Amino acid sequence: MKALLVAPSWIGDTVLAQPLCRRLHEKIPGLQLDALAPRWVAPVLERMPEIAQIVDSPFAHGDLSLRARHRLARRLAGNAYQRAYVLPNSLKSALVPFMADIPQRIGFVGEKRYGLINQRHILDKTALPQMAERFAQLAEEPGAPLPRPLPRPRLRSNASERASTCAALGLELPDKLAVFCPGAEYGPAKRWPTRHFAALADLLAETGHTVWLLGSDKDRSIGDEIVALAKPTHLPLNLSGRTSLSQAIDLLAAASLVVCNDSGLMHVAAALDRRLIALYGSSSPTFTPPLSERATILSLHLACSPCFQRRCPLGHLDCLNRLAPQEVLAACLADTAP
Known part of the structure; x- marks a missing residue:
């Protein structure tokens, strides 16, 4: 059996697709399971043993490019895939498997994709409250119950890969490494304040931890602000924008402790089985929790959250401003007490 997975366009969602795989x-x-994926999520799929090959999907968000999709589909038609599992719910994501004449095209109904998807699932949000469950449902017949528990996502990172990454970046691993991921692509309503991250960095430094900051180039200014607010005696190292995603995976795998907003790197850290403190503001841990027994979720559960907004509609961001660094520190150290 040869099958094609049409992967999500977000890092965290791609991690949550692994239980389906x-x-x-x-x-x-x-089964030979290949993945059609944007290049920015491909490094995550490369760390999944279930994926045999990755086919580059060169299309940007919102890019229709019918001719280019048709050219890609004709190339894929030569691979003789028997099934395609289409994870995104957009019409565009279902076009390539249809144009490639893949016989079984499996997915949720989505944007009126009748014909494009010919093994159609209808989403029951109550029965499948989590995104990972919704993806995993595609392994079952439409209408069949989802077997639980789900397998946990697990990404690979071995000692050789971690050593190579550190050598390439000119880094030496400390004995106690705390990695902060202070960004969140969705928007500022998911980001714990930089002053809180700086205060937590100071507190962890007092317990012997070295703090590194990870994120994309878009997060570099956030990391710079945390460094500027921290005490000069133990400044965090801002690596945001200095690593590839593959290198970030290795650095997260080397961490003793990871503190993240609800973000793609949070799900990566969970899949690497790191001690993880996950901070939730405008989003919901009910829908996209870190799937790890070593994760602690912190949320104030205010009446106004989750609002799922990119920016706080009330202007105060109390859901994160009121989450004190001392409370996060206690969660960080709870698993390390003798």
Whole structure:
């Protein structure tokens, strides 16, 4: 059996697709599962043993490019895929499998994709409250119950890869490494304040931790602000924008402790089985929790949250401003007490 996974366009969502991949291999012995994915999420898929090959999807968000999609589809038609699992719910994401004449095209109904998707699932949000569950449902027949518990996402990072990454970046691993991921692509309503991250960095430095900051180039200014607010005796190292995603995966795998907003790197840290403190503001841990027994979720559960807005509609961001660094520190150290 050869199948194509049409992957999500977000790092965290791609991590949450791994339980589906594991279920497919359990159900279909000898499965070759390839992935059609944007290049910015490909490093995550490269760390999944369930994925055989990755096909680059060169299309930007909102880019229709019918001719380019048709050219890609004709190239994929030569691979003789028998099934396609289309994870995004957009019409555009279903076009390439349809144009490639893949016989079974499996997904949720989405944007009126009748015909493009021919094994259609209808979403029951109550029965499938989590995104990972919704993805995993595609391994079952439409209408069949989802077997639980789900497999946990697990990404690979070995000692050799971590050593190579540190050498390439000119880094030496400290004995106690705390990694902060202070960004969140969705918007500022998901970001714990920089002054709180700086205060937590000071507090962790007093317990012997070295603090590194990870994120994309867009997060560099956030990291710079945290460094500027921290005490000069133990300044965090801002690596935002200095690493590839593959290198960030290795650095997260080397951490003793990770503190993240609800973001793609939070799900990566969970899949690497790191001790993780996940901070939630405008989003909901009910929908996209870190799937790890070593994760602690911190949320104030205010009446106004989750609002799922990019910016606080009330202008105060109390859901994160009122989450004190001392409370996060206690969660950080709870698992390390003798």
